[in-house]
Amino acid sequence: MFPTPVEKLSPAARTGYQVALPIAMIMWLLPLIAVMLISVRSANDFTVGNYWGWPTEWNLLENYGLVFTGSAMPQYLLNSVLITVPTVIGVLILSTMTGFALGIYRFRFNMLIFFMFIAGNFVPFQILMVPVRDLTLDMGLYDTKAGLVLFHIAFQTGFCTLFMRNFIRALPRELIEAARVEGVSEIRIFWYVVLPLMRPAIAALAVLIFTFIWNDYFWAIVLTQGESAQPVTAGITSFNAQYRAAYHLMSAGSVVAALPPVLMFFLMQRHFIAGLTLGAVK
């Protein structure tokens, strides 16, 4: 088949391909499908050991309802939103600014600052852990959403700067030159010329950062402790402790926790992939 388009092959091969696709997909997503199936089972099925047979009853609403009413999950979800959204906004503001500064201007240390952001972005979290935790404690922000948001903004700006700067680099320079000749101030150039052109980059990074921050677990457990500030990734582990062997509830909880980034991905697919594959095509 490779690299011949399947349309050019014999009908048999084409049918074969069409059949292979769903089979491959089911195998690939098997663990996930299993979790979704478990999440609609009843507790009864588990006590009698009916894990994979036909469910004796469908408990979709009961199980998912219990996730929302019988546990702190709503609070965790809310925390996740309140951590993720401000982070995304903060990162976008800071990184469009750095991208603009590093992409448009020539000055000493330009490359050095740019490389500092990139290198910092690759650093293992553990080398930051103790000092960042102390810093957050000192600022009185330990176990608060604000403490997490500030750190995430700072760290993710490193990654986004790379993307923003390269994106701005690829814009036609003549636009900026022309605006300068007209006597437009630099700040207005940023606001009225460059920013509108950056919409695709901003959209791409918004979804990407949303996913990264929503899925963060490490910093959640380092910088927060309890229900009041923990996001859903950390919360799910206490949920785990609460419903130890209630796999149907755990599964439902996991599906709920995983859903927002999945929805985000499906809504903004094109942008998401544009952000991820940055640099993969030249």
Next chain:
Amino acid sequence: MSSPAPAVPDTHPPVANRRGSYWKRNQIALTPWLFLAPAVFMFALYVIWPIAQSFNLSLYRWDGLGEARFIGLQNYEELWYDDAFYTSLWNNVLWLVLYLLAIPAGLFIAIFLNQNVRGIRIYKSLFFFPFVISQVVVGLVFTWFYDPSFGLLNIVLGWFGLGPVAILADSNLATYGIIAAGLWPQTAYCMILYLTGLNAVDPEQIEAARLDGAKGWRMLWYVILPQLRPATFIAFVVTIIGALRSFDLVSIMTDGGPFGSTRVLAFYMFEVALSEYGFRMGYGAAIAVVLFLIMLVYITFFLVKMYRDERAG
């Protein structure tokens, strides 16, 4: 206070405006710094400075609360004799090597999906699914998948008369089980990189190669792969970083066990510094420094490559 009368009549506008003109004259030089200041400040505070602090802290004995005591290189000396450290280091090597399987696996799936049939876009998105999901959820999902009493894996093994195996309870298998779970989202990521790369492959070159009689493996190796170089490079970088960052899965799936056999440096550091093993911040920092130095090799490699590209472009 009084200034001497100017020898030449002052043609400058009044002071208030002069500041404006200073800004006007220098705005091209000043603007980048203005735009960089907040981000550089935040980044320095939360990333650069903490790295230096961790290096420093690794020379102290500190429980996180009381007085820190300078002990020189003792933490590193202790590491040298620490079996748990070597287990973690060895597991990191395993991660680094096995995680790279995500690259060929991703390429394989990308080639498989790189067709124009009905509904293919949905398939591509569904294959990408695992990457969008939190590692915490991936960890939970795979823990159940491996479960010896009801996990799907053992049921499938049972069909072939094998098993059951308690992968995560077996200290010889647990790390491999976790890595396999990690490969799942990572392969999806590499797949997307290659799918994008394949989109940009030049059909004329394929035609030309076909006329020269190239097909199958030769086509892949000599014609397609060279054009996928940028995708391979990015896939390599993100996979290595992913391997060295592995923490979530270890923490969720085995919590380092059984008997510490699945620890990696990232996890061991956390365990030493922030768990019931005692708040040994200095010792934790020393482990983090080792991990950082390993990562530095790859960071340098990446930056050098980027620097060359910048120079060339």
